[in-house]
Amino acid sequence: MSFTCLKVEDRGAVGLVQLHRPEALNALNVTVMEELVTCLEQMDAREEIRVIVLAGDDRAFAAGADIKEMADAGHIEMLLRNNIARWDRVRRIGKPIIAAVSGFALGGGCELAMSCDLIVASETAQFGQPEINLGVIPGAGGTQRMTRAVGKSVAMDMILTGRMMSAHEALERGLVARVASKGTWLDEALHLASEIATKSPLALRVAKEAVLKAFETPLAEGLEYERRSFYMLFGSQDQVEGMKAFVEKRAAKFTGR
Numbered sequence: 001m002s003f004t005c006l007k008v009e010d011r012g013a014v015g016l017v018q019l020h021r022p023e024a025l026n027a028l029n030v031t032v033m034e035e036l037v038t039c040l041e042q043m044d045a046r047e048e049i050r051v052i053v054l055a056g057d058d059r060a061f062a063a064g065a066d067i068k069e070m071a072d073a074g075h076i077e078m079l080l081r082n083n084i085a086r087w088d089r090v091r092r093i094g095k096p097i098i099a100a101v102s103g104f105a106l107g108g109g110c111e112l113a114m115s116c117d118l119i120v121a122s123e124t125a126q127f128g129q130p131e132i133n134l135g136v137i138p139g140a141g142g143t144q145r146m147t148r149a150v151g152k153s154v155a156m157d158m159i160l161t162g163r164m165m166s167a168h169e170a171l172e173r174g175l176v177a178r179v180a181s182k183g184t185w186l187d188e189a190l191h192l193a194s195e196i197a198t199k200s201p202l203a204l205r206v207a208k209e210a211v212l213k214a215f216e217t218p219l220a221e222g223l224e225y226e227r228r229s230f231y232m233l234f235g236s237q238d239q240v241e242g243m244k245a246f247v248e249k250r251a252a253k254f255t256g257r
């Protein structure tokens with residue numbers, strides 16, 4: 001399938017997906033979201049792709065859901081559009097997704113970045129949940145994921161004022177994993193993705209699931225889940241190869257089996 005609002009390419013084992021609607025700062029209208037989830041699902045299904053990088057451009061990751069598209073919608077229409085179903089599909093992608101954020105990541109854009117597994121930010125990145133200025137609240141996880149990422153007090157500060165958070169503050173608060181310089185943000189994200197792509201695809205998938213479990217289960221249940229997942233990987237060729245390679249002092253070659 002070809003996409004009108006995405007630029008997509010393979011970089012070895014890394015699938016690079018770039019939102020491409022620059023005239024609207026990559027605002028997430030129905031077309032962008034539908035293309036995005038379709039593309040992510042396609043990459044998830046391709047064995048040769050091991051890690052996905054989701055990016056925007058220098059100026060914006062995404063400045064939110066498309067306000068012009070929502071402005072005249074009523075309650076029932078919003079319900080019937082069922083956009084939330086698309087967001088749920090992002091959540092079900094099994095491969096690691098790195099959000100590479102430069103410029104604005106606002107509203108749904110910030111929520112999209114937080115739906116990814118980790119964020120690499122350009123020093124120019126600005127995160128925010130400005131929905132309060134539009135008379136609404138975040139609708140795709142902002143109140144939940146922001147709170148888990150930065151804690152209640154800072155999340156309240158962001159969501160009740162609609163203020164923006166700089167990349168450095170986001171790093172300090174734990175919202176992003178790494179900050180890169182203005183000219184290198186995408187390369188840094190791709191480099192990190194390539195490094196992760198050398199690991200066992202099975203172990204990556206299971207590790208992602210286990211970390212995400214931490215948000216949804218009590219500790220004892222999460223520990224039990226982790227233990228079962230750990231044992232399960234001893235049924236994989238990748239575990240045999242990984243440990244054998246260590247003993248033989250060579251780099252492991254993981255196949256995902």
Ligand code: DAK
Binds near residue numbers: 108
């Ligand atoms: N929607 C539509 N168009 C947008 C946009 C947006 N979110 N953000 C920017 N644009 C458009 C502008 O209208 C402008 O288009 P033209 O007027 O030139 O045609 C163009 O992008 C360039 O923007 P500006 O001229 O405003 O550029 P500036 O550098 O002056 O300002 C800005 C940049 C990012 C500060 C400003 O554009 C801005 O405040 N944008 C809105 C940010 C915002 O409020 N974002 C939150 C949107 S609400 C849901 C799930 C999620 C959501 C909703 C439902 N469901 C599951 C149902 C999420 C909601 C949101 O994200």
